[in-house]
Amino acid sequence: MYNYLVSRLATSVVVLFGVSVVTYGLVFLTPGDPARTILTQQLERQPSQAEVDAFRAEQGFDDPIPVQYVDWLADALRGDLGTSYYTDTAVTTLVRDALPLTLELAAASMVVALALAIPTGVLSAVHRGTSVDYASQLGALIGVSMPNFWLGYLLIMVFALTLGVLPVAGAGSFSQLVLPAITLGTGMAAVVTRLVRTSMLEVLDEEYVDMARSKGLRERIVVYKHALRNALIPVVTIVGLQFGSLLNGAVVVEIVFQRPGLGMLLVDAVFDRNYPVVQGIALFTGVVFVATNLLVDVTYRYLDPRVTLGGETP
Amino acid sequence: MNESNGGLEAALRRRYERLAGRYRSTRNSRAVAAFCASPLNLAGLVIVATVTIAAVLGPIVAPYDPASQDLANRLQGPSLAHPFGTDQLGRDVLSRLLHGARLSLGIAVAVTAIRLVLGTTIGLVAGYAGGWVDEFLMRLVDVQLAFPGLILALVIAGILGPSLRNVMIALAVVGWASYARIVRGSVLSTKERDFVRAAQLMGVSRFRIAIRHLLPNVASPVIVLATLNMGTVILGTAGLSFIGLGAQPPTPEWGTMLSAGRYHLRDAWWIANVPGVAIMLTVLGFNLLGDGLRDVLDPKHDTAIEKTA
Numbered sequence: 001m002y003n004y005l006v007s008r009l010a011t012s013v014v015v016l017f018g019v020s021v022v023t024y025g026l027v028f029l030t031p032g033d034p035a036r037t038i039l040t041q042q043l044e045r046q047p048s049q050a051e052v053d054a055f056r057a058e059q060g061f062d063d064p065i066p067v068q069y070v071d072w073l074a075d076a077l078r079g080d081l082g083t084s085y086y087t088d089t090a091v092t093t094l095v096r097d098a099l100p101l102t103l104e105l106a107a108a109s110m111v112v113a114l115a116l117a118i119p120t121g122v123l124s125a126v127h128r129g130t131s132v133d134y135a136s137q138l139g140a141l142i143g144v145s146m147p148n149f150w151l152g153y154l155l156i157m158v159f160a161l162t163l164g165v166l167p168v169a170g171a172g173s174f175s176q177l178v179l180p181a182i183t184l185g186t187g188m189a190a191v192v193t194r195l196v197r198t199s200m201l202e203v204l205d206e207e208y209v210d211m212a213r214s215k216g217l218r219e220r221i222v223v224y225k226h227a228l229r230n231a232l233i234p235v236v237t238i239v240g241l242q243f244g245s246l247l248n249g250a251v252v253v254e255i256v257f258q259r260p261g262l263g264m265l266l267v268d269a270v271f272d273r274n275y276p277v278v279q280g281i282a283l284f285t286g287v288v289f290v291a292t293n294l295l296v297d298v299t300y301r302y303l304d305p306r307v308t309l310g311g312e313t314p
Numbered sequence: 315m316n317e318s319n320g321g322l323e324a325a326l327r328r329r330y331e332r333l334a335g336r337y338r339s340t341r342n343s344r345a346v347a348a349f350c351a352s353p354l355n356l357a358g359l360v361i362v363a364t365v366t367i368a369a370v371l372g373p374i375v376a377p378y379d380p381a382s383q384d385l386a387n388r389l390q391g392p393s394l395a396h397p398f399g400t401d402q403l404g405r406d407v408l409s410r411l412l413h414g415a416r417l418s419l420g421i422a423v424a425v426t427a428i429r430l431v432l433g434t435t436i437g438l439v440a441g442y443a444g445g446w447v448d449e450f451l452m453r454l455v456d457v458q459l460a461f462p463g464l465i466l467a468l469v470i471a472g473i474l475g476p477s478l479r480n481v482m483i484a485l486a487v488v489g490w491a492s493y494a495r496i497v498r499g500s501v502l503s504t505k506e507r508d509f510v511r512a513a514q515l516m517g518v519s520r521f522r523i524a525i526r527h528l529l530p531n532v533a534s535p536v537i538v539l540a541t542l543n544m545g546t547v548i549l550g551t552a553g554l555s556f557i558g559l560g561a562q563p564p565t566p567e568w569g570t571m572l573s574a575g576r577y578h579l580r581d582a583w584w585i586a587n588v589p590g591v592a593i594m595l596t597v598l599g600f601n602l603l604g605d606g607l608r609d610v611l612d613p614k615h616d617t618a619i620e621k622t623a
Contacts (some may be wrong), residue, residue, distance in 0.1 A: 153572075267468070271558070
């Protein structure tokens, strides 16, 4: 276990290095001269050569690229991700301010996902191979096939515009969280339903379940008290640690519902060519992802020593 | 003697080929039968076939020019003249949907093909070469998987500049790692098998071994992954277009159409919801088909749902 931890940690450090190179390198995908493109965007006109030169000097664009990268990385390691081109606010401050809204959305979506997925998954497993099972599996497939921005607008149409029971957009109150959480949670629910079903099917095959049945316990008690509890252990682990992947969907959902979270900050920064903010968020999500994967691997290894992951993320 | 031997050999060979052919055809027909046994698989096949036909014939059968505006007939509800209504500029939604099918499917095919070729090549090289090459390529895979896919695609597409071509590049660059992983895994187990060893002993070149012996063994999981990927790419393209990075108006791309319809949810629900249903059904079709193919071709592997996770 100790050796495994060390080698797994070493791999993560290598991957994090790669992540930082990619994050920094993204700027150089800018068509033409990045400094000129950024400045044109900022000033909303063609900058003069003097302005471009001043900007290059100020932002360190004149140094060789490896030097720029090392400077940037050294700052990043000290927790300094630069400042926004437009407001002079530190990127870390922008991220810190936007993060709670995104975390709130992710947590609420997870609740929605579990509330939808656990009963569906259990029903599916208990009635394996029946129409109930097929219906729930088809439902889960429809859930992953739906573009979440469309689902968001459908919900807005029904609950905000037609019934008028929930607000169209915004953030801050509980009622403003309901529709975004359902939108993001539905896609997640599809994934979790499948997990619950598989896990339940495995547990229902175990001897202690037969034992419980042979003691004459009612099927309902066997399923919900004995089987479900055990089936949920792996599910909760996986789901809890899949938090990072919710960030993907959060971007679009935040745009639909105009929630000023991390996703919206990123999209605005991308359109403004506000590169320090773009890099900051990309690096942040990359680090969160790598850390999450590390945690998943180590937890799996801890829970089930038979698993050999060979230094790979599952 | 020689002649009779030759005759015997030829006879044996013919007999062998007949048997092998019969074996192949029974195996194939079993697979087809297994696939057809599930109505969900057939539904997937029908949906995918329909969308493909729409993509091929759509622009020919579309009743109107997808870009021609008719401001006198803006926001008209579904009618005989316009089965799916008209949009905010009086354009026929059905015609735009049909033109969009070619665009969505074409992009999905192109992006999936690039991912497949890139990922398969990298996986093949990594698995077969081993050593530091393998180590390096697999760390590349880890780095790619270290970013949430849509976020990295969004950043790349945004920096390259909003256009459909850049969205395709971005989606292709962020999606090859799963192919590399599957192919490498399969190559690692195949390259120790007797027929590969025999080919090596016979002096067959490494390139030829890779193409003739290692590649065919990964075909099934790769086909399944590619089918499921078609759905993911369609969703990704629509999502990025919705954000404003992909197709620019007036291009009849489904995500862009949906995005434009959001301002008319109250007075013209069809503008957003017609492309919404089209995207959902198309993606569902590929997911059903992919799951069905996986059950038949590659029973060990994940489902559509776990792939998108």
